Amino acid sequence: MTQQSLATAERPVSRASSVAASAGVGVIAAAIGYLVAYVAVAGEVRDTVGESAAEWKGVAWYFYNAHLVDVRASGEVGAIGGSRGVDFIAQSGSASATLLYVVPPLVLLGVGAMVAYHLEAGDLGEAVLAGAPVTIGYAIVMAIGAVVTESSTEGSFFGIDLSGSVAPELVPAVFLGGVLYPLVFATAGAVLATVLASR
Numbered sequence: 001m002t003q004q005s006l007a008t009a010e011r012p013v014s015r016a017s018s019v020a021a022s023a024g025v026g027v028i029a030a031a032i033g034y035l036v037a038y039v040a041v042a043g044e045v046r047d048t049v050g051e052s053a054a055e056w057k058g059v060a061w062y063f064y065n066a067h068l069v070d071v072r073a074s075g076e077v078g079a080i081g082g083s084r085g086v087d088f089i090a091q092s093g094s095a096s097a098t099l100l101y102v103v104p105p106l107v108l109l110g111v112g113a114m115v116a117y118h119l120e121a122g123d124l125g126e127a128v129l130a131g132a133p134v135t136i137g138y139a140i141v142m143a144i145g146a147v148v149t150e151s152s153t154e155g156s157f158f159g160i161d162l163s164g165s166v167a168p169e170l171v172p173a174v175f176l177g178g179v180l181y182p183l184v185f186a187t188a189g190a191v192l193a194t195v196l197a198s199r
Helices: 004-047 054-064 088-092 095-118 125-129 135-149 170-197
Strands: 070-076 080-086 151-159 160-166
Touching: 004 054, 004 088, 004 095, 004 125, 004 135, 004 170, 054 088, 054 095, 054 135, 054 160, 088 095, 088 160, 095 125, 095 135, 095 170, 125 170, 135 160, 135 170, 160 170
Parallel strands: none
Antiparallel strands: 070 080, 070 160, 151 160
16 A cells, blocks of 8 residues: 555656656757757858858758748838848758758657657557657747847948848747647657557
């Protein structure tokens, strides 16, 4: 009786620990995806962005585009302004940039499978509970990244004020890139690993 009540008491702690571990893996997954993007397009970013923005921010814009999130470029000359969505990968045409579209799904499938294996998910329900919390950490990174990668410039030309900014669109960055991608792919990776392990 005492052993059974101890096991019951330990179960929620174990589940909370697994959620925390999966969320931490979500942060790592976002970092891995960004690093792969950096290796793939850093040279191209230097040519495309030049000195108008930091190289690490330019790579992040490609990384967001890899999640199908547009980067919003806006500018204002005096009282006249406008904005447009930019997809750096689509405009690039290079093979290394185009391959970035598969990086987030592959990384998330891999970490989802790893989490399910590490947490010894025994059935589909446990696989979902192992893979889905990856979304927490991934969404946090994507939300913070969308804010810190904004690049702004201001200046004046013959007394006319000029300003411009480039940043990932925040709402799609959080919900499409930060929630939908890991929820689908990390969970699918966890389920796939569990199904293969049970055979």
